[in-house]
C-alpha cells in the first residue's frame with residue numbers, strides 16, 4: 001500500500017481539479033488522478049472543458065466571429081480592411097496554444113496548493129481505496145478517507161451515423177478541421193451543435209442542422225428561443241426541426257445522410273458531418289465490483305443533493321452525476337464536496353445555475369422560463385427590453401436580441417432571466433446573483449446601472465415588469 005490521503009479525486013476536469021485544489025486549501029492531504037493523454041503524448045489536466053470543450057470551442061467562436069465582423073461589419077464603421085481571409089490552420093494553432101497554456105497551468109496550481117498529481121487510470125476498489133494503473137499497466141493502491149469521483153462524460157454516438165475518420169465526427173473532431181468544409185451537416189440543435197455549426201458557417205460552410213425535436217431550444221424562454229432561431233437563420237444556418245436522422249452512407253469523400261420529417265424520408269449530402277446528440281457519463285470501470293456505489297440505468301452515479309453516493313465517504317460530481325453538464329456546475333459541486341469533507345456546512349443552489357450558448361448573439365439564461373413557471377401553476381409577470389432600443393447596442397453594432405425578466409406575480413421574486421444579445425453570457429451573472437440573494441425584480445429595477453452598457457437592457461427589462469421601462473414606447477400603464 002502506497003501513500004494514504006485524506007482525499008483522492010479521480011478525474012482532473014473542472015469538477016475534479018477544482019475539488020482537489022479546494023480540499024488542499026482547506027488543509028486536507030489531497031491527490032488527483034488523471035489519465036487524459038494530450039497531443040504531446042503526456043498526461044494533461046483540465047478534462048473535456050479545457051482540452052476539447054469549453055475553451056477550444058470558444059477560441060474558434062471568437063476567431064470566427066472576428067472574421068465575420070472584419071469581413072462584413074467594419075465597412076459600416078468606416079474601417080477599410082481590404083480583402084479579409086481566414087487561415088484556418090493558424091486559427092487552430094492559436095486554439096491549441098490556449099489549450100496547452102491552460103492545461104499546463106493546472107499542474108502549476110496543483111504544485112502551488114500541494115495537490116499530489118497521480119498519472120493513470122483510477123478505480124475505486126473499496127470505500128477507502130483507489131487503484132491507479134499507469135499507461136504501461138503498472139498498478140498502485142492508495143488509501144483515502146474520502147474519494148471524489150469526477151470522471152466526466154463523453155459524446156453520445158448513434159447507430160445511424162457511426163464515426164468515420166475525418167468525415168463523420170463528434171464535437172472533438174469538429175474542433176480539428178484543418179479546412180472549411182463546403183457542405184456541413186450537424187446532427188442536433190443543442191448547445192454544442194449550434195456553437196460548432198456557427199463556427200463553420202461563419203467561415204463559409206453551408207450548414208444544415210438536423211434536429212429530431214419540433215421545438216427549438218425548449219429549455220430557453222420561448223420568446224428568446226424564437227428570436228434566436230430567426231437570427232441564426234438570418235446568418236445562414238439552415239435549422240431543420242422535426243428531422244430525425246435515421247441512416248448515413250459514406251460515398252467517397254461525401255456523406256449521404258437519411259432523415260425523416262413530416263414530409264417523409266429525406267436525403268442530404270455533406271462533405272463533413274458533426275454528430276452532436278448529447279453526452280453520456282463516463283463511468284464504465286471507475287467503480288470496482290462490490291464497492292456498492294449505485295449507478296442508474298444510463299450510467300450516472302447516483303448522488304444526493306450534496307453529491308454523496310450510496311457509500312459513505314465516496315462522493316461524485318460533475319458530468320458523471322445528474323444535473324446540467326456544465327463546467328461551472330461541476331466546479332461548484334467540487335467546492336461543495338471539499339467543504340463538506342473538511343467539516344464545513346455547504347450546499348448548492350441548483351435553481352440558479354447559468355447556461356450560455358456562445359453563438360452570436362449569445363443566448364444566456366438562469367431559472368425558469370415563463371412557460372415553466374405557468375406549467376408549475378405559478379402566476380408570473382414579465383418584462384422584456386429589446387437591444388434595438390439600447391444606445392450601447394447601437395454603438396456596438398449589436399442591436400439584435402432582447403432581455404427578459406420573469407418574476408412571481410404575487411411576491412415579485414425573480415424566477416428567471418433569459419437573454420439573447422451580445423455579451424448575454426456576461427450579463428446573466430446579474431440574474432444569478434439576484435436569484436441567489438432571493439431578490440425581487442424591483443431590486444434590479446431600483447439599482448443604478450452604468451451608462452451606456454448592454455446591461456441597461458436588463459435594468460429596463462426589470463423596470464418593464466411593472467410597466468416602468470423608460471426607453472420603450474407602448475409600455476404598460478403605470479400603477
Ligand code: FAD
Pocket residue numbers: 010011012013014015016033034035036045046047048049050052053054055057120121122123150151152153171172192282285286317318319320325326327328329330358
Ligand atoms: P470532464 O471535464 O469530462 O473531466 C473528467 C476527467 O476525468 C477527464 O480528464 C478524464 O480523462 C478523467 N477521467 C475519467 N475517468 C478517469 C479514470 N478512471 N481515471 C483517471 N481519470 C479519469 N460547459 C460549460 O460550462 N461551458 C461551455 O462553454 C462548454 N462548452 C463545451 C463545448 C464542447 C464542445 C463540449 C464537448 C463540452 C462543453 N461544455 C461546456 C461542457 C463541459 O466541458 C463539461 O460539463 C465539463 O467538462 C464537465 O466537467 P467534469 O469535471 O465533470 O468532467
Ligand code: AMP
Pocket residue numbers: 158187188189190191192193210211212213243244245246276277278279
Ligand atoms: P444536447 O443534448 O443539448 O447536446 O442536444 C442534442 C440534440 O440532438 C437534442 O436536441 C436531440 O433531440 C438531438 N438528436 C438526438 N438524436 C437525433 C437524431 N437521430 N436526429 C436528429 N437529432 C437528434
